Structures are given as C-alpha cells and as structure tokens.
Amino acid sequence: MTLTLRPDARGIARAAGILRRGGLVAFPTETVYGLGGDARSDRAVARIFQAKGRPRFNPLIVHLPDLAAAEAAAVFDDRARRLAAAFWPGPLTLVLPLRPAAGLSPLVTAGLPSVAIRVPAHPAALALLRAFGGPLAAPSANPSGRVSPTRAAHVLAGLAGRIDAVLDAGPCAVGVESTILSLDGPACILRQGGLPQEALEACLGEPLATATAAATGAGDRPVAPGQLASHYATAAALRLNAAEVRPGEVWIGFGPGTGDAGLNLSPGGDMVEAAANLFHLLREADSRAGAGGIAVAPVPERGLGRAINDRLRRAAAPRPAAQARPATGER
Numbered sequence: 001m002t003l004t005l006r007p008d009a010r011g012i013a014r015a016a017g018i019l020r021r022g023g024l025v026a027f028p029t030e031t032v033y034g035l036g037g038d039a040r041s042d043r044a045v046a047r048i049f050q051a052k053g054r055p056r057f058n059p060l061i062v063h064l065p066d067l068a069a070a071e072a073a074a075v076f077d078d079r080a081r082r083l084a085a086a087f088w089p090g091p092l093t094l095v096l097p098l099r100p101a102a103g104l105s106p107l108v109t110a111g112l113p114s115v116a117i118r119v120p121a122h123p124a125a126l127a128l129l130r131a132f133g134g135p136l137a138a139p140s141a142n143p144s145g146r147v148s149p150t151r152a153a154h155v156l157a158g159l160a161g162r163i164d165a166v167l168d169a170g171p172c173a174v175g176v177e178s179t180i181l182s183l184d185g186p187a188c189i190l191r192q193g194g195l196p197q198e199a200l201e202a203c204l205g206e207p208l209a210t211a212t213a214a215a216t217g218a219g220d221r222p223v224a225p226g227q228l229a230s231h232y233a234t235a236a237a238l239r240l241n242a243a244e245v246r247p248g249e250v251w252i253g254f255g256p257g258t259g260d261a262g263l264n265l266s267p268g269g270d271m272v273e274a275a276a277n278l279f280h281l282l283r284e285a286d287s288r289a290g291a292g293g294i295a296v297a298p299v300p301e302r303g304l305g306r307a308i309n310d311r312l313r314r315a316a317a318p319r320p321a322a323q324a325r326p327a328t329g330e331r
Contacts, residue, residue, distance in 0.1 A: 002156060003165040007124040015167050016131035019044075023164035024051060026141035026155045027128050029120040031091050031174045031194050032279065033149040034063065034138030035163065036128070045107040045137050051162040054144040059110040060137040061093050061178070062117045065129040070117050073102040073135060079204060080183050086203045089121035091174050091194030095182040108137045114184040124169040140177065141166070145233050147286070147315070150175050150279045157283075175276035176307045182211070192307040194275065234282055236289035238316040241298045248292025250285045254299050265297075271304040278308055282315065 005011035007028070015025045022044045025036050035052065037044035039062050049056050064070045067084050074096035076084070083092065098104070098115040109115050120126065129136060140148040141155045141163075149155045152168035159166075179193035181200060188209045189197060201208050236250070245251040255269035263281055265274035285294045296312060299305050 002160045002163055004152065004156070005165050005167050007127070007167055007169040011167060012124070012127050012131050015128055015165055016133075018164045019128075019132050019136070022047070024048060025128070026149075026152070026159065026163060026166040027125055027138070028152075028167065028169040028172055029063070029122045029125045029138075030172060031120075031177050032172055033141040033152065033155050033166070034061075034120075034125075034136075035141035035155075035159070036063070036136040036138040038132075039104050039108050039135040039137040042105045042107055045105045048137060048139065049107070051159060052139065052142070052144045054139065056107065057110050058144075059112060059116060060108050060139050061180075062104065062108060062115060063125065063129060063136045063138045064117060064119055065126055066119060069135065070119060071099075073099055073104065074115050074117050075099055077183065079187060083181070083183075083200070083203055084119075087195060087199070088119040089126065090119075091121070091178040092200075093118040093178045093180045093191075093193075095180060095184050095190065097184055104135065105137075114182075116180060118178055122169070122172075124167055128167065147232050147234060147282050148177060148279050150276075154279070154283060171276075171280070173276060175278055175280075176304070176311060179307070181208070192310045194304070194307065196303045197306060198303065232279070232282070232311050232315040234286040234289070234294060234315060236286050237293035238312070239293060239295045240312050240316050242295035243298075245295050246292065248290060249295045250289045250292070252281055252285055252294060252296045254297040265299070265308075271300075271302075271308070274299065275304045275308055278311060 005015055018025050019038055022041055024047055026033050027036050035048055037048045080094055080096055093116050095114050095116045098113055142149050142158045150172040152166050155166045174194040177193050179195040180191040182188045182190050188211050190211050253264040256267055265277050299308050301309055
C-alpha cells in the first residue's frame with residue numbers, strides 16, 4: 001500500500017524515516033512531483049528505476065538542501081556559483097563534474113563522470129531533505145515516458161502500490177521540470193524547463209548553446225534526464241500547432257478565443273500559467289480523448305514557451321514499443 005502523508009512535521013518525519021530505510025517517497029517540488037530515494041544507496045536507486053520502468057542508462061537528478069551540500073557532491077566553478085547564487089533554490093539543474101568522494105551510487109549518474117544536481121524551492125521538499133539528512137535521487141514520480149505529475153493524485157494514478165508513500169502538498173506551482181544546464185565544459189542547455197533561457201543568459205552575460213540530440217546522445221544514451229526523443233506521452237495521439245479542432249478531437253487552447261476555458265493552457269496567454277497547467281490538462285484531455293486524439297493550439301517559442309513546446313514535441317513523438325501501451329495502474 002502507498003501511504004499519503006501530510007506535509008506537516010509528522011508527515012515529514014515519517015517520510016524521512018521511510019527514506020532512511022531504503023524506501024521510496026514521492027514529494028512535491030516547485031516543478032513536478034519527484035520520486036525520492038537515497039542517492040547513496042544502490043538498492044534504493046535501483047528501486048526507483050524499477051518502480052518507474054526507467055532505462056538504467058538514463059541518469060537521475062540529485063536533490064540537495066543547500067549549496068554546501070551541493071558542493072560536497074560536485075565540483076563548482078565560478079559560473080556554477082554565480083548561477084546557484086542567482087537561481088537556487090529554484091527550477092535549475094546544473095550538470096557538473098562529479099566529486100570523487102561524493103559517495104553517490106553509480107546508478108544515479110549512469111556511470112558518467114558528471115552529476116545533475118539542484119536545490120528545489122518547495123518548502124516541503126526542503127523540509128524533507130533536511131529531515132532526511134542526505135542527497136535524494138528524484139526523477140519525476142510517474143511511469144517512465146508518461147506525462148509528469150503535478151499533483152499527488154497524478155502520482156498515485158501511475159505508481160500506487162509500487163512506492164511506499166507520497167507527500168501531498170497540493171499542485172506544483174511551476175508545472176514543468178527544471179531547466180538543465182551543463183557546465184561540464186562550455187555552458188549548454190540540455191533541457192528547456194522552468195527557468196527561461198533568457199534569465200540564464202542574462203546571468204552569465206553570454207548566449208547559450210542548446211544541445212541537439214546528436215550532441216547529447218538523446219534517444220540513445222542521454223547525458224542528463226529528459227532527453228529521450230519520446231517522453232511525456234499521452235495514450236491518445238497528439239496533434240500540435242493546431243489552428244482548429246477536427247471532429248472527434250479534444251482541444252487544448254492557448255490564449256483568448258481558442259476554445260473551452262476548462263481546457264485552455266492560459267485564456268490570457270500567460271506563459272507562467274500555461275506551464276503550470278500543461279501536464280494536468282494533458283492528463284485531463286487524455287481522459288476524454290478517443291480515436292480522434294488531442295489537438296493543441298500553437299504556443300509561442302519564447303521564454304517558458306520553449307519548455308512547453310519541448311514537452312509537447314516529445315509527447316507527440318513516435319513511441320518505442322515499451323511506451324505504446326500504458327503501464328499497469330495508469331490509464
């Protein structure tokens with residue numbers, strides 16, 4: 001049975017105890033719910049891969065409570081410290097050289113010499129990290145390749161019975177995963193996310209490259225999470241940049257005059273609201289969709305729109321056979 005815990009002192013303490021015993025706890029971050037396990041334990045990390053059905057060549061993000069803990073896990077340079085000072089806690093993951101004495105399970109990094117780390121901004125996540133007293137490996141708390149969870153109910157829909165507990169603190173504010181920036185060499189965005197590219201470029205004072213699939217190994221052997229070509233998949237087919245809805249389709253609008261406000265990423269065209277609503281509305285549309293599939297209105301390719309469109313393109317991509325049907329326990 002998967003427990004549902006409140007994000008109060010008692011719930012946090014119980015969740016931390018489960019983690020110390022090698023268990024798995026889903027917990028909220030400002031981006032999406034993560035599936036946490038002790039990043040130092042091979043067994044706990046292996047359980048994460050097993051619960052999600054995630055390929056073991058796909059590395060995980062390590063969540064830490066503060067910069068001091070992060071510097072114990074990875075080698076920081078001046079760029080990394082500048083970004084951490086500006087954006088942590090927050091929706092930024094840095095890929096940095098792994099510190100040899102970090103003590104992390106090699107399953108976390110998929111055997112790579114780098115590690116992806118972040119300090120989340122959600123108060124429940126920070127309280128859990130401090131109560132646990134160690135690093136947590138935490139990919140999104142959903143079956144691998146499926147729509148990411150922004151509510152505890154989403155976690156339970158996909159992972160009930162496979163994990164020990166979920167810490168329910170309501171909806172996630174940002175709604176798309178963290179931006180991943182590699183500093184293991186020249187600065188390069190590996191995944192668009194909840195922190196816009198423009199903010200990173202302003203902080204560093206330089207334009208940033210965006211990694212291509214060929215440069216990162218995405219779709220084959222990724223160097224960071226969220227790089228597989230097919231990801232965030234709905235059961236129904238997805239049609240993007242749709243100017244109109246076709247017979248039998250479920251419509252997800254964006255902006256004024258684009259359909260049902262109940263399935264509109266943001267009736268006012270606000271990117272922050274659209275990002276926060278994205279995964280929840282994909283799930284809602286998927287629950288209504290039949291053979292006609294889902295049509296999604298165009299979203300501008302700027303700011304958080306880059307992250308939204310990245311998720312939509314991956315959700316619409318051709319799926320490996322393993323993703324062709326929902327896993328047991330999800331729609």
